[in-house]
Amino acid sequence: MSLLEVEDVVVRFGGVTAVDHAGFTAEAGRITGLIGPNGAGKTTCFNVITGLQKPNHGTVRFDGRAITRLPVHRRSRRGMGRTFQRLEAFGSLTVRDNVRVARDIHRGIAGLVRPVGTDVDGLLERVGIAAYADERADSIPTGVARLLELARCLAGQPKLLLLDEPSSGLDESETQAFGELLAELAAEGRGIVMVEHDMELVMSVCDDLHVLDFGKVIASGPPAVIRADPAVQKAYLGYADESDDTQVLEAIS
Structure with a gap:
């Protein structure tokens, strides 16, 4: 199936x-x-x-x-998780907080709806954007923002x-690493x-x-x-x- x-x-x-x-x-x-x-x-x-x-x-x-x-x-x-052709990050939040918000939404109220043991910094490391963790999302390069969207998707463990x-x-080189x-x-x-x-x-x-x-x-x-x-x-x-x-x-x- x-x-x-x-x-x-x-x-x-x-x-x-x-x-x-x-x-x-x-x-x-x-x-x-x-x-x-x-x-x-x-x-x-x-x-x-x-x-x-x-x-x-x-x-x-x-x-x-x-x-x-x-x-x-x-x-x-x-x-099911999705990224968009048009970037959809929260521009006023840091890269780390964007992923944290995604994790918390999937976790639900007090973790009761859908427990998610996601390591936010671990996700940033995995997609290769840990160096941008404290940067505002509206200040990062487009390629980094694409990887941020992927990290947010992965926060929900799809x-x-x-x-x-x-x-x-x-x-x-970034495309090769992404592949x-x-x-x-x-x-x-x-x-x-x-x-x-x-x-x-x-x-x-x-x-x-x-x-x-x-x-x-x-x-x-x-x-x-x-x-x-x-x-x-x-x-x-x-x-x-x-x-x-x-x-x-x-x-x-």
Whole structure:
């Protein structure tokens, strides 16, 4: 049984179909990439999965149970964590306090609702931003803020991480370290679903890929298969040339 199942989801905004009968899965202990050109419907799918967007049709299952009608906070309590394309940190709080707030929210009143034994400074160390612990969140670089969002997600000890453009703002060495961190998190049994435009990162860390184009899933499979798929090449580049996969990958990235 898959940790996450998205089945036949449709989202319409007026006369525009943003997600068109999309379906895909994500497994525990694996990194799944959700990729596609700008406007393909990737973030809308994330919004449906996390409860920010009600679908016109379709079903979302998490850990074997239908959650399509559940509100956001109940999905979070079941073990779902998300970062956003637009940074959502509390700017007036320090980096440490941002993570502490996330921990306390998940812990609940006096720790009675959902006990969480999270080490805040340990999380900052793990994602590589301990040096910024006492800095205000509105003063840190964008790449650090991305990692802060990841630390806040981890404070809730999620089973599933949904990461929207998580490497944006990271330099090459930071991106490499981030990819290694994702692999470690997945190895601990978490499911990770990532919307990402850095194709070098996607192809190096993802176990499975689902490609969206105009709201439809046009291809699913391991990175090597996706890279050679003519439909994927056409979606990104407007044409398919199976003779030069390397050139296609460079163009996509």
